[in-house]
Amino acid sequence: MTKHLILLALLASPAAAETFAIAPGPDAEAALQEALILAQPGDEVVLAPGRYDIVNQLSLANEDVTLRGAGMDASVLSFKGQTGGAEGLIVTANGAILKDFAVEDAKGDAIKAKGVDGIAMIRLRAEWTNGPDAANGAYGFYPVESRNVLLDGVVAIGASDAGIYVGQSQRIVVRNSRAEYNVAGLEIENCYYADVFDNLVTNNTGGLLVFDLPDLPQQKGHDIRVFHNRSLANNTPNFAPQGNIVGLVPAGTGMLIMANTDVEVFDNDFADNKTVNLIFGSYVKDFTDESYYPHPRRIHIHDNRFTGGGTDPDPGEFGSALRKALGVPVPDVVWDGVMPLSQWFTTGLAAGEGHLVANNSHATNPPYANADFVGFFGLPFLHSVKTDPAELSEPLAPLPPVQVVIRGRDVSHPGAWAEFAK
Amino acid sequence: MRLAAALLVLATPALAEVQPDAIAAPRPVRHLSDYGFFDDLAAGTPAPGVVPYVISAPLFTDYADKDRFLYTPAPVDPGTGGLLDLPVGSALIKTFRYDDHRVETRVLLHQASGWKAWPYVWNADGTDAELRLAGADMTIDTGHGPAAYHVPNANQCKACHIGADKQITPIGPKLRNLNTGDQLDRLAAAHVLTSVPADAPAVPDYTDTAVPLDVRARAWLDANCGHCHAPGHPADTSGLYLTWDEADPLRLGVMKRPVAAGRGSGNLEYDIVPGDPDASILLYRLTSTDPGVMMPELGRSMVPEEGAALIRDWIASLKE
Numbered sequence: 092m093t094k095h096l097i098l099l100a101l102l103a104s105p106a107a108a109e110t111f112a113i114a115p116g117p118d119a120e121a122a123l124q125e126a127l128i129l130a131q132p133g134d135e136v137v138l139a140p141g142r143y144d145i146v147n148q149l150s151l152a153n154e155d156v157t158l159r160g161a162g163m164d165a166s167v168l169s170f171k172g173q174t175g176g177a178e179g180l181i182v183t184a185n186g187a188i189l190k191d192f193a194v195e196d197a198k199g200d201a202i203k204a205k206g207v208d209g210i211a212m213i214r215l216r217a218e219w220t221n222g223p224d225a226a227n228g229a230y231g232f233y234p235v236e237s238r239n240v241l242l243d244g245v246v247a248i249g250a251s252d253a254g255i256y257v258g259q260s261q262r263i264v265v266r267n268s269r270a271e272y273n274v275a276g277l278e279i280e281n282c283y284y285a286d287v288f289d290n291l292v293t294n295n296t297g298g299l300l301v302f303d304l305p306d307l308p309q310q311k312g313h314d315i316r317v318f319h320n321r322s323l324a325n326n327t328p329n330f331a332p333q334g335n336i337v338g339l340v341p342a343g344t345g346m347l348i349m350a351n352t353d354v355e356v357f358d359n360d361f362a363d364n365k366t367v368n369l370i371f372g373s374y375v376k377d378f379t380d381e382s383y384y385p386h387p388r389r390i391h392i393h394d395n396r397f398t399g400g401g402t403d404p405d406p407g408e409f410g411s412a413l414r415k416a417l418g419v420p421v422p423d424v425v426w427d428g429v430m431p432l433s434q435w436f437t438t439g440l441a442a443g444e445g446h447l448v449a450n451n452s453h454a455t456n457p458p459y460a461n462a463d464f465v466g467f468f469g470l471p472f473l474h475s476v477k478t479d480p481a482e483l484s485e486p487l488a489p490l491p492p493v494q495v496v497i498r499g500r501d502v503s504h505p506g507a508w509a510e511f512a513k
Numbered sequence: 514m515r516l517a518a519a520l521l522v523l524a525t526p527a528l529a530e531v532q533p534d535a536i537a538a539p540r541p542v543r544h545l546s547d548y549g550f551f552d553d554l555a556a557g558t559p560a561p562g563v564v565p566y567v568i569s570a571p572l573f574t575d576y577a578d579k580d581r582f583l584y585t586p587a588p589v590d591p592g593t594g595g596l597l598d599l600p601v602g603s604a605l606i607k608t609f610r611y612d613d614h615r616v617e618t619r620v621l622l623h624q625a626s627g628w629k630a631w632p633y634v635w636n637a638d639g640t641d642a643e644l645r646l647a648g649a650d651m652t653i654d655t656g657h658g659p660a661a662y663h664v665p666n667a668n669q670c671k672a673c674h675i676g677a678d679k680q681i682t683p684i685g686p687k688l689r690n691l692n693t694g695d696q697l698d699r700l701a702a703a704h705v706l707t708s709v710p711a712d713a714p715a716v717p718d719y720t721d722t723a724v725p726l727d728v729r730a731r732a733w734l735d736a737n738c739g740h741c742h743a744p745g746h747p748a749d750t751s752g753l754y755l756t757w758d759e760a761d762p763l764r765l766g767v768m769k770r771p772v773a774a775g776r777g778s779g780n781l782e783y784d785i786v787p788g789d790p791d792a793s794i795l796l797y798r799l800t801s802t803d804p805g806v807m808m809p810e811l812g813r814s815m816v817p818e819e820g821a822a823l824i825r826d827w828i829a830s831l832k833e
Contacts, residue, residue: 121647128646128667147648148804150668174650175663177810183671183679183747198805199775205747206679228805229775235750252775259750306752306769308744334771334778334794376770379763 108133115141124149130156138166138192145169148176154184155498160192163216163246170197178203178228179217185209186498195220201250203233209497210234211241219249223272223330227251231273235259236309239495241502243267251330252337253278254295257285259309264495264503266290274331275300275340276322281309286493286503287317296329297337297344298322298364303351304336304374305383313352316490317359322346324363329407336376341366341405341413350374352388355490361423362398366410368456369395371446372427372464386430390446391487397423398454416467416476420456424448426483428463435465445485529560531584536604536622541631545618545642550582550606555640557608557615564703568690570716570736572809573817574609575653575660577616582606583686588707591697594689594714596682597706601625605683611655617664618642621674621683628681630670661814669811677745684740689714716757719823730827731757733820737799737809753784766795767831777806787831796824 111126113119113136120143126136132155140161145168151158158180160166170179179197182189182204190213194201201217204210217231231247234240235258242265247254254273257263263285269292270276276292278300279285292298299322303312322345331338340347343366348354350373361368369392374385401421404410413421426448430440440446448459459480466474495503532549535542542548552558559565563584571579586602599605605621615635622629633642634649648666652659665672676682691697692715700706717724719732738755741748751772754764763769766784771777771794779797786792798808800821807813 124647124666124668146650147663147666148669148810150666150672152668152671173804174661174814175804175811176669177804181672183668183675198803199777200773205750226776229773229777233773235773252773256773258773304772306763307772308749308752332774332776332778333780334782335774336770336772 108135110134111136112139113137113143114139115143119143120145120147120149127151127156127158128153132156132186135159138168140165142167142169144172145179146172146174148173148178149180150176151180151182151187152184155186156184157188157190158192159188159190162191163193163214166192167195168192169195171195173198178233181205182207182210187211188213188497190214192216193218197228199228200230200233201228201247203230203235204237204240206236207234208237209239210237211243211497211502212245213241214244216246217248217250217254218246219251222249223251223274223327224249225251225330225332229253229335230256231270232256233258234263238262239497240264241495241497246270247276248272250274251332252335253300256280257282259307260285262493262495263287264493269293270295270298272327274327274329274337276325278302278337279312279315280304281307281312282315283309283313284493285315287315288319290320291323292320292325293323294327295325296327296331296342297340297347298325298361299346300337300340301346301348301351301354302336303349303384305378305380305385310380310383311352312350313354314490314493315351315354316493317346317354317356319358321360322362322364322368323360324365326363326365329405339376339409341407341410343367343400343403343405343410345369345400347371348387348390350383350385350387351390352384353391353490354387354389355391355393355487357392357394357489359395360398361395362400364400365402366400366404367413367421367425368397368400368423370413370425370427372425373429375429386444387446388444389485389487390426391490392424392446392448393450395451396454397451397456397458399456401456412464412467413462416462416464416474417460422457422460422478423453424451424459424480426459426461428461428477429465432465440485443485446483447485447487448480448483531560531562531604533586533602536584536602537624539624541629541644541646543644545620545633548604548606548620550584550604550620554642555638563606564700564705566686566691566696566700566705567693568685569693569718570690570732571685572736572740572812573820574812575662575815576655576657577609577611577662580608580610581685583705585705588704591688591706591708591710591713593710595687596684597686597688597691599623599683599686605686611653613639614653615639615642616651616653616662617645617649619665619670621681628674628683630674630681631667632664632670634664655815657815657818663811663814665811672747672811673740673809675747687716689716692716693718720819726823726827726830730823733823737817737820741809766793775805777808779806785828785831787833788829790825790828793828796821796828799824 254270276295345364348371
């Protein structure tokens with residue numbers, strides 16, 4: 092009956108913004124999904140406080156719709172009994188604003204946004220409530236192939252791949268967020284122009300990841316700024332299902348930068364990541380994609396603070412190699428030293444593709460090592476570790492801030508943001 | 514005024530004539546009967562101008578039988594193999610049933626602003642079907658065991674029926690899917706097609722064991738996976754493309770690593786390992802019924818046993 096009333100009301104209504112009020116109860120899932128289908132640009136779908144047991148994937152496909160709850164601990168969409176659909180909530184329309192609710196125990200990814208221009212995820216929680224488990228969904232927050240992406244104040248817990256994952260997207264801000272007990276805490280993969288700041292990543296297998304992978308529609312990730320974050324004690328054993336690239340991340344990794352270009356990492360705190368606080372290097376698995384470039388270029392690491400860590404590298408292949416090549420404690424900043432053999436045998440990194448490591452502070456560990464994994468794994472008699480960061484002295488300038496525009500508003504600007512986030 | 518018009522449509526009894534206003538209505542009409550697609554809904558007899566058709570390589574949907582009908586206000590140029598260019602005012606009607614038990618009817622309506630997709634669920638008496646925007650869940654004895662049958666909601670329709678331009682699009686009525694038996698001649702005689710092209714391409718019937726194994730497998734993958742796993746389509750984030758015309762073995766999944774599969778990887782390393790179906794993620798996912806693992810993500814709760822056997826044989830036949 093309610094359903095028909097909603098339908099009739101809409102048939103008769105003018106263009107004024109509508110509010111769809113959803114309350115917990117046996118018909119809540121149908122009412123919520125129907126509201127998400129009927130909502131028009133400017134409309135709001137509002138979740139009353141309470142727990143919602145959802146069995147089918149929810150989806151939002153109309154532009155400029157807001158879905159909001161009463162708080163990430165007050166309005167909870169629980170997918171514990173999910174029987175259909177590969178994620179909790181999927182958004183495929185531009186300009187969506189999601190705020191103040193939680194998605195728990197999705198069978199696949201918790202919240203995915205695919206191919207949209209403008210997506211805001213504000214004060215949301217994505218959690219697998221049983222803690223780290225290979226049977227948990229892959230991603231907590233998963234904007235992919237999107238533009239103008241904002242994540243602010245989200246919390247991700249228990250993802251079997253990445254808690255916060257932005258893939259193949261452009262113009263991204265991730266801030267004020269927390270990722271805990273995921274395999275990867277916060278990952279930016281195959282992306283262009285991202286600002287990642289004021290986040291806390293702790294108790295993950297790996298804290299901060301900036302990756303580029305082959306065989307994907309968008310490659311050659313670049314222009315990523317990671318600043319004023321805390322990456323603390325990411326020492327949870329890797330629980331990713333086999334076959335996933337993230338499975339190669341050693342437990343105890345504070346930050347891993349792989350095969351990306353123009354990454355600036357500054358003013359962060361790294362502490363107590365047992366394998367290594369920060370490592371950057373090349374994609375090491377086999378690939379055939381000719382348009383892919385497996386080596387990092389112009390990685391700029393400066394003015395970070397390092398404490399502890401590197402004391403007990405993960406016993407897997409990577410951690411063991413670090414232990415053997417560098418000893419413990421593993422230095423705070425490690426470059427794998429991998430480059431094309433033509434460069435390795437001759438002059439080293441090509442001009443204009445070098446890195447800069449400078450002005451970091453180190454409480455306990457040696458500051459830097461070039462592990463020279465080309466020599467270590469391939470030509471042991473030529474293996475030579477270098478420990479003076481001055482070898483990486485490419486003159487790199489700071490990268491410009493990223494601008495994110497959602498529904499015509501520059502949400503990367505603090506003034507516009509205050510209004511937007513209310 | 515709009516309300517009055519809408520109520521008029523809602524109140525109109527079933528008609529034996531297609532209702533262009535219902536096809537064009539910005540909000541979906543409440544009942545399938547409101548469209549006038551059928552002379553006799555209970556018997557499934559189409560109204561004049563509503564033409565039944567079949568496609569050569571259909572999608573698996575929990576062993577449901579599907580009755581397909583097409584309505585076009587004007588005959589269509591058949592083109593050269595791709596999707597029919599159905600004009601505004603056209604409708605595609607697909608009823609899912611198990612023997613005489615009709616479950617749901619999905620309609621695709623071509624409006625001036627683009628295609629719309631709406632699901633209708635049949636009543637217990639089988640006399641009419643009602644709009645169910647949020648979809649529905651039910652248990653059905655399929656004859657192959659019980660299915661936890663899910664009627665997709667209106668958004669989930671778009672999950673598959675979406676073009677590279679992000680607009681809703683039909684999938685099935687491509688000339689190459691319609692070119693089976695004498696169907697093209699029949700569609701021309703029924704004024705759906707303006708003519709029958711001399712050399713129309715044809716997708717083979719993947720159940721026809723006289724067709725080579727790799728051709729059958731590719732036809733099955735195209736029908737069951739290719740609407741998502743194609744450039745510009747929802748699953749392109751994976752870089753795995755399973756369309757009929759994909760020529761790159763890596764893109765098809767051969768020794769390709771998963772990207773965002775999560776536990777969908779089943780602890781396996783590659784999508785397809787030639788000669789080793791049990792080491793291939795592709796087979797693992799299409800034989801799973803776990804919503805976080807299975808492929809396709811929507812449209813089935815059962816394992817497509819025959820299709821899985823075909824893909825198993827095909828992967829086993831591939832040389833390293």
